[in-house]
């Protein structure tokens with residue numbers, strides 16, 4: 001059975017497999033590391049916090065149960081050190 005392709009057609013070809021790997025650990029990801037992908041963006045702690053707030057709002061809007069919400073927030077949080085500039 002084929003899986004219908006949905007979502008943003010502009011997303012990078014690596015984004016979907018990477019997210020799938022991080023969330024479910026179901027496949028091997030061979031793209032860039034989180035640090036390689038985000039270091040040049042200079043994301044500040046303040047910007048990171050805003051992203052987390054928006055992410056929570058989206059999960060709540062879709063009524064994701066508390067357990068799954070926390071699991072996703074934990075995964076996102078585990079990438080913070082690689083995504084946020086230090087001292088910003």
Ligand code: HEM
Pocket residue numbers: 012014015018019022031032033037038041043047048051075076079083
């Ligand atoms: C404030 C937070 C974040 C911002 C502003 C941000 C922004 C971006 C941008 C602009 C890119 C493309 C970089 C480039 O190709 O030059 C990127 C790549 C990516 N980001 Fe983020 N990101 C954030 C947090 C996250 C988080 C929390 C995750 C996953 C848990 C994530 C997953 C990815 C992935 C999978 C890629 C593609 C990596 C690849 O090309 O191999 N990002 N992000």
